[in-house]
Amino acid sequence: MMINFFSSLRTDSVKQLILLVFTEFLFFLISGVGYFSISNAPYFNIGVDPLYWIFYGLSIPQTIMKYPILAVAFDSATIGFLLLSLFKFNENWIRCTVFLLLLYYITLSGYLGHRNFQSGFVWVLMPLMFKSEKSKMLAFEMLRYWILFFYASSAIFKITGDGINNINHLSSILTQQFFPYNMEQNFGMRTMINGFLTNHQKITQVLFFGAIILEMSTFIGFFTKKHDKLIGVFLIIFHLFNWLLMDIAPIGQLSVLSIFFLIPFKKKKHKLF
Amino acid sequence: MTSTFLYKLLKQSKWAFAGLVLYVAVYFTCMYKKMDMAFFPYNNMYSNTRTNELTCYYLKINNQRISYSHFMYWKKDFLEQSVFKYADYVNHHQNNYLSVYINEKVKNKNQNAVLKNALTPGKVDFKNWANWYATYAGMNVQPNDDFELVKYKLQIKNGLSSILDSIILCSTKTENDD
Numbered sequence: 001m002m003i004n005f006f007s008s009l010r011t012d013s014v015k016q017l018i019l020l021v022f023t024e025f026l027f028f029l030i031s032g033v034g035y036f037s038i039s040n041a042p043y044f045n046i047g048v049d050p051l052y053w054i055f056y057g058l059s060i061p062q063t064i065m066k067y068p069i070l071a072v073a074f075d076s077a078t079i080g081f082l083l084l085s086l087f088k089f090n091e092n093w094i095r096c097t098v099f100l101l102l103l104y105y106i107t108l109s110g111y112l113g114h115r116n117f118q119s120g121f122v123w124v125l126m127p128l129m130f131k132s133e134k135s136k137m138l139a140f141e142m143l144r145y146w147i148l149f150f151y152a153s154s155a156i157f158k159i160t161g162d163g164i165n166n167i168n169h170l171s172s173i174l175t176q177q178f179f180p181y182n183m184e185q186n187f188g189m190r191t192m193i194n195g196f197l198t199n200h201q202k203i204t205q206v207l208f209f210g211a212i213i214l215e216m217s218t219f220i221g222f223f224t225k226k227h228d229k230l231i232g233v234f235l236i237i238f239h240l241f242n243w244l245l246m247d248i249a250p251i252g253q254l255s256v257l258s259i260f261f262l263i264p265f266k267k268k269k270h271k272l273f
Numbered sequence: 274m275t276s277t278f279l280y281k282l283l284k285q286s287k288w289a290f291a292g293l294v295l296y297v298a299v300y301f302t303c304m305y306k307k308m309d310m311a312f313f314p315y316n317n318m319y320s321n322t323r324t325n326e327l328t329c330y331y332l333k334i335n336n337q338r339i340s341y342s343h344f345m346y347w348k349k350d351f352l353e354q355s356v357f358k359y360a361d362y363v364n365h366h367q368n369n370y371l372s373v374y375i376n377e378k379v380k381n382k383n384q385n386a387v388l389k390n391a392l393t394p395g396k397v398d399f400k401n402w403a404n405w406y407a408t409y410a411g412m413n414v415q416p417n418d419d420f421e422l423v424k425y426k427l428q429i430k431n432g433l434s435s436i437l438d439s440i441i442l443c444s445t446k447t448e449n450d451d
Contacts, residue, residue: 027347028347030345031344031345031346031347031348032344032345032347032348032351033347033348033351037348037409038351038409040405041355041405041409042394042397042398042401042402042405043355043358043359043362043394043397043402044394045358045362045369045370045371045394046371046392047309047310047370047371048308048310048371048374049309049310049311050310051310051311051312052311052392053392056391056392057391057392059391105311106311111351111355112350112351112354112355112358113354113355113357113358114354114358115309115311115314116350117314117316117318119311119314134285135285135286135289138278138281138282138285138289141278141281142278142282142293145278150314150316151316153304153316154316154317154318154320157316157317157320158317158319158320160320161317161320161321162321162322163319163320163321163322166322168322169322170319172322172323173319173323175327176323176327179327179329179427180329180340180341180342180349180353181342182427183329183331183342183425183427183436184338184340184341184342184343186340186342186343246319247346249346249347251346251347
């Protein structure tokens with residue numbers, strides 16, 4: 001069974017996608033932000049968002065946080081449904097998995113206190129909830145446009161915001177981002193780079209323009225699918241630099257970017273498997 | 274024309290097409306109003322310059338600062354954001370953003386109370402929160418431990434950091450001393 005699984009993994013883009021989400025979810029657990037790890041947290045802070053209001057209004061995240069046994073159950077259930085979807089693909093398993101991932105994201109970001117943008121691991125499996133192959137492919141195509149818009153709008157905001165005209169813009173952000181490392185005298189390669197960049201504003205501003213260009217590459221995707229892999233590479237480079245320079249890890253977002261590599265958008269026939 | 278996404282979607286399902294049009298309309302309305310929601314993310318991160326004041330918050334247990342930068346990314350972020358958000362809550366007289374929003378928008382006392390009860394954490398005792406935070410950060414917490422929530426102002430010159438000022442926002446010291 002395992003040999004069959006691994007041989008099919010090489011050619012099956014859906015399995016590869018689920019495996020990526022599974023790996024990202026494991027990273028969450030290993031990092032120490034699974035339900036069980038953060039259970040008993042007494043403070044949460046949600047914004048003006050009806051989706052959060054439904055879950056918190058029904059006291060679902062609060063109840064899971066209150067009872068560590070429930071937290072363990074939900075951690076296990078999420079892993080369990082991801083594994084079920086991986087080994088025996090079925091739309092119903094996927095629907096349960098997506099619901100559990102969404103609940104996890106709503107709980108995590110509510111107790112984190114702000115809406116983290118690394119939410120791709122929730123959205124990426126949504127297209128697989130549909131029954132027909134054609135619907136799945138259309139949903140993936142919609143997700144593709146959604147990702148393109150997400151990054152393109154970010155580039156537009158950066159161009160129209162006041163940061164673009166301020167030479168100290170990124171260097172002041174970098175200083176704030178690495179504040180805890182400096183405060184705790186936790187020095188390493190990244191803090192060295194950070195120290196260099198905060199003192200060389202011109203170089204830092206060039207990097208800011210570089211980030212805008214990488215995000216703007218998504219505009220190409222609105223007109224053609226020929227360069228999807230290149231766009232995917234650019235966005236991954238953007239995130240890796242964010243990690244290195246800004247201390248914002250892309251864990252949670254990488255799986256959704258993988259659709260630029262894994263989903264055959266250019267094929268005329270709607271076929272995933 | 275026949276190969277465009279919108280055409281294919283319309284051919285597949287009129288309802289899906291209508292849903293997409295509605296989604297796009299709501300998304301643009303949200304963006305116009307600068308609202309950020311899970312399904313309608315307003316990704317303007319780092320487009321505007323922040324204030325130059327460098328501040329951060331730390332919880333102290335028995336005068337020892339609980340550090341978090343050595344943890345893996347998500348846990349580090351969780352500890353950093355938790356202390357920041359709780360300090361913000363303390364600074365606003367134990368109100369978070371949503372409770373202020375509900376107070377502004379919902380004038381009916383009963384509805385106001387129901388919404389706040391369901392959607393906000395209510396009054397979160399400092400000792401209770403500090404106990405959880407310190408335990409989560411891996412500290413061995415004892416019943417008589419003292420906690421302080423401290424705001425730091427920092428300056429960085431030529432790559433060297435120094436603390437300019439610090440303010441204690443909350444403390445359990447007086448409670449235990451009494």
